[in-house]
Amino acid sequence: MSALKPFAAGPVAALAATVTALQIALSGRYGFHRDELYFLVAGRHPAWGYADQPPLTPLLGRASTALFGDGPTGLRVVPALLCGAAVVLVALLARELDAGRAGQLLAAGCAACSAFALAVGHLLNTAIFDLCAWLVVCLLVLRLLRTGDGRWWLAVGAATGVALLNKDLVLLLAAALVPAVLAVGPRAVLRGRWPAAGLAVAGAVALPDLWWQAAHGRPELTVAAGISGQDGSENRLLFVPMQVLYLSPVLVPIWLAGFRRLRLDADLARAKSFAVAYPALCVLVVAADGKPYYALPALLVLTAAGCEPVARRLVAAGPRRIRRAATALAIGAAVNVVITLPVLPARLTPAVGWIYREQGEQIGWPELADAAAEGRRTIPPDRRIRAVLLAADYGEAGALARYGPARGLPTPYSGHLAFADWGPPPDTLDGPVLLVHPVGFPDAERHFTDCHPIGHVDNGHAVPNGEQHAPVLLCPGPHRPWSTLRPHLRHYY
Template sequence: MPVSAPAPMARPVRLDTWLLVLAAAKFLMQLLLSGRYGLHRDEYLYLDMAHHLAWGYKEIPPLLAPLAWLAQAAFGHSVIGVKFFPALFGGLTVLLTGLIAREAGGGRGAQLAAGFAVAVAPVYLAMQGLLQPNFLDVFFWTLYGWLVLRFVHTHEPRLLLWLGLSIGLGLLAKYTTAFYVLALVLALLLTPAERPWLLTRWFWGGVGLAFLIFLPNLVWQATHHWPVLGHMHKLQETQLTNVSPVNFLVEQLPMTLAGAPLWLAGLWFGLTRAGRPYRPLVLAYFFVIGLLLLSRGKNYYAAAVYPPLIALGAAYLDRRSRPALFGALALGVLLTLPVVPALLPVLSVEQLARYVKKLPVDALTRWEDGRQHALPQDVADMHGWDEYAPLVQRALDQLPPQERAHCIVYGDNYGQAGALNWFGPALGLPRAYTLNGSNAYWMPQPDSVSAFIYANEGDGPEDLKRAFETVEVVGRVQSPYARVRGSEVLLFRHPRGDLRPFVAKRIKEAQEGFE
């Protein structure tokens, strides 16, 4: 069928040497600095997932798990290995941002300014230093932005297939990709020059390709009672209920700091007549923000939408006034510098605690419970985990061989279990289990239970206290900077009866629900 008028002239895809250098510098910075405080609570979960590869998990789609497996296969038991893929995709995101600036008509200065703003923006410094799905989300959304812009410029139909392929992979990385995909479709519907393409076989071929790639995860969800819905419900009850829509909007600026002047310029540019070819990306931004406000999303859920806008703003200012471009970048960087120590571990944790106390920015130390704390939550979640394994070893050493052979080592949640499975092998510890989240699928039915070692967090397990005759506090996490400070390792001995039915019942309940 006939489609729109001829598209604007596209620029050939060329990688500027200095842009490559900038992307490499970003990669090395994140790789070498991000692990100084240790691994994050969530990283222990994803490292555990690498030993249980599947087409889905209760918490996330499946793509991160094989990357965690590759990291361990290539680098062994190495913190730098854990940080490799977040750092790599951070560098690739910088590269794509520069390419978007080039696609929007920006020269070398615009490409480097956009790439640098993304490289040092606070939210990306944090995300691209952690083995979490967020770094993949930012990369894929930026890739979608580049592909959409290339398509708007060239109307090359095969780009719609590449976009479908990328969306399929993005959905396997993080479900919030659906927000941006929906926003892009709505934006294209409102763009007269692009709307006819939504009826072509190329567009629907891309839709079909994305669906086929995502289908195995949908099948997994359907055969496991749709745990993603339980996960979303739990988030709404425990975390998202503390999200303020006003704070969500206000924190978009400090979240991006170095890039904020540029993405604001990008929004303006996309709403002008000269920026009409780039308007789908701007409209998509407003749709994403609206969708996240309606769903009470956390502020960082919107982080992935900014790199394309930062690139548009850099290209716009580059054409208007080179001094304005570098003035905007300099302003953003100057605003960013004070918060860098809270996002990259360039200070000792003791120095950081003193430093953030002096900052006027509350968002850095506001945790998901809605309260202020001494350290950023992510930093506190990197401490104390190495203390569990020696305490469990101390508990096991109290058991005679026969009792030890039938002892279950259990973590209150995926953090404790994952940390024990990361630090435990060096001490000869057995594998630890938990019924928290996806871990419920991995806990085997025991043939007998003679003792139970419980790495606790929060309230004590009352059902276990009733099931055993004795309970002993083996020790507590001592790190003053740990979110899990004071958590106990408990040793339960002398069961009051056969505990196999009790354990089997709890496993079944956990597999069918979401703890």
């Protein structure tokens, strides 16, 4: 077993702290993302699972707002800290792959400037927890492969179980990595009782959500199938270019060097399975019509592997070459910051929205609640008390729940995802229906007749997001009780 080189704790921690501070400093520049508005409501309905996901992200969101405040900054402290943790984890991966201080610091720098880490570290979302969980699993597997000590399977199992409490995507990593180890070794770590013990630990940690999903008919599979049906062709088409853009074009030579090193370096024969696992993972993601970023944590492992030989070459080439490399990283980081973080004025977000559309999804939610409130005022007061506020999707429903009370709006309802599980309106609310839905989704009106527009959403910045110009419709009351209508309102995508 080879000894690890000393960890560059000081400079790596300083870089991680800088990234975390940047994320927190910019966290309140726009507003909540649609997913965050959904998680805020889900956190107030604690459960072992939800229609579209396990419980971890909503519950950590609730904890974050309880500790740090219920604004965007309070919600985003936890992802900002996890973004810094991801920087440290990539440096630790480089160390596990025999990198010295220079290689570890380069690995931390690569993680810090990657578009993927910056983007998911800005928002409370499942991707930032997946990123850290996958990196921890990979780090522990590398430790297992290096030491040959089967007891590390217990830690791998525990980390995998926690990842399963966030998303099932870690199963893709396992489906790629275990066969890779079986194919290229060291196969000895797959023998004995420890792999089974690790699997048992993973199952025990994830059991609450596994039980919830089984008891409710595995709705996550329905949601995943819907996403695949909607975006599958686009995901396949963009998969390869997104592997480049989601990190940075600047980092391509480094992760290619890492891929080559893991395949050919005899001193890292123990880790060769990661060079096999990454392309296998890509095939699995594409076959499942998954999103391109699902493979990014494994690509960061290749990046970490490439940092040591690249750092050695830079040091050997002298200060001028080091300055040029540092400048290239800084330029890549600056470009990624502009694309993924809220540094531009809101009205300029369309300039980067064609690359990263989540920027625009943080703008216009209070204005949506304003439009709904204005529409509700058109309902006569004697009928208003029995009126229902209905939103077509989880983002709009979350926005109305967050911003509606200050505007005199009642509790919003929706049939989308977990909102459907939180109940339909009471049957006693048989008055008019105020319906808000995104542009281009007329199916939201199919359960009502004689709906007519009484307003529309204007985010005030001309940002062409999903809610800009969304209609606010007034419909007669339901033709049948809400309890009967409930299963027809439910939709997963």
